[in-house]
Amino acid sequence: MTPPTAPAAAFIGHQAAAADYLAFFASARGTDLPPLRADQVTSLLRRLDPMPICDLTLRSPTGAAVQARYIDAFLVVDEEWRLAAAVHRVQAACHEAARTGARLVTLGGFSSIVGESARFDPSREFGVPFTTGNTLTAAIIAEQVVGVAAGLARCQIAVVGAGGDVGSGVCRILHARGFRPTLVGRRLQPLATLAAELPGSAVKSWGEVAGQSDVVVLVTSAALGAIPLEDVTSSCAVLDAGHPPNANPDSHARYARSGRVLLACALETDLPALLQDYEGGELHACLAEGMALALEGRWEAYSVGRGRITPSRAAEILALAAGHGIRPGPVRFEHPKPYTPDRRAR
């Protein structure tokens, strides 16, 4: 055991659902003790302050290496989540991250959505650059959509959550690649503004496009499983980039998780339980953006939210990430079992 040194990078994240925390704690707890009950974990999570969970070492094929710390915000984004409580958690997680002395902090998953919703600027508040990881996320999703679309004769794409930071970025990138995505979201104003920016794109409701689309990209700030898939056709490809997943897949959808990268760079951790939910070598693109920036020695708030993702910035971060062996993850169409509170209990 070696004494910890100040990490160069910090990552703020959270598990997708309470069931994933249950599995994580069961794994970290050891096999000699019975696992905690789901209700014990859920109630504890709602009161536990964010804390550092483990240390990571990133090694690029270029030879660059970075020490990092992972901080869990213990965000459970289900039907009971509340913005005010989530903001408190994200702020506390940012405080923990800043305390590590890291030169760059990445706001993974829902933590960036919470921060943006509360108009909270951690870079200014803590004097450390924070990146949301959204630019690489949008770039990776767009690459995955293009890959799926390449096999289709007709490709009508609907982006659900197009008014958000990642969603608008995906739409801009796809538009620049010649697609004309349909824009779906709750708030009409940002959708109308985006449609004016992207000629040929239309704003429609989910009810209008669900049965008409060949590819659906889910990138909303909705809680776990909030987007119904009953009306999509059996040939429609649903790419769910939500963390937590936006849809609770039913049996007929061609459903795949999206927004993940495949790492050729090494990611070592002293707590393997953290990565148990990922297929080998995969990781969420938001965290990968922070990894790529840190390996490159670019200590900057690359992605700051508020719909500023452009095709040129996306191309830049995609190339930068590729230079460190970080590439779009495979799109696996499968029929995963829906999330239930005890799905992953052991």
Added chain:
Amino acid sequence: MIAAADPRYPNVYRDVVAHSITGEAVGIEHYSRMIPLARSLDERLDLLEDAYHEKLHLLGMREVGRRLNVPEKTDIDGPYWRRVRHAFRERADAGDLLACYVMQDIVLETFAVVLYDAVLPGSDLFAAERIRVIAAEERDHLAHGIHALTDAYCQDPSGLQERVNYANERVARVLAEWIGPEECGPHCGVCHAECAKLDLHLLGVDMVTTQARFVGDYGAALRSIGFPAADVTRWLARLPG
């Protein structure tokens, strides 16, 4: 939350007093056991002072009880404290001062600070004044323990890790179980009648929050000593339930 003038207040608070007095009595015993193990005269004097502080805390809470006219009760041999004291005595008898510091200055002082902080907002002025002072001194003990064990960790990381393993299994898990939201299985011996957890909400105390605070603060103390976050996560994952 009930007001101090509420006739239910003394009944609820009698268990707070009982638990405080009992915990402080255990603290006196532990520091007293550590004194013969001290490695220097200064350390011996420090431990003596720590024991004396615990005595003052006990007397302060006894005074709170008298003021509220509640009967005094204490039981350091109840099912929870017995396990904690037995674990401590085992290491003290073996001359393992470092393990004693981990158990008393880190685990038990964190526990004390968290519980005093939990009841403070619902306490009347007289009790609150004393509890605030006591909690501040327990915080000092905790800070002193972190400082001392940080040096010990630098000298022998794996040796200290073994001590935390022991303290986590034998003490921290007992305490985390004890302050869980569910009614105690065996009666702890300290509460006057039924489990105090049933009434603590009247003082604004939420046991799940208190348990989570203990888990969080205990983890923070261990990380402050220098333990890698992953080791601390594994220890914490073994706690509740």
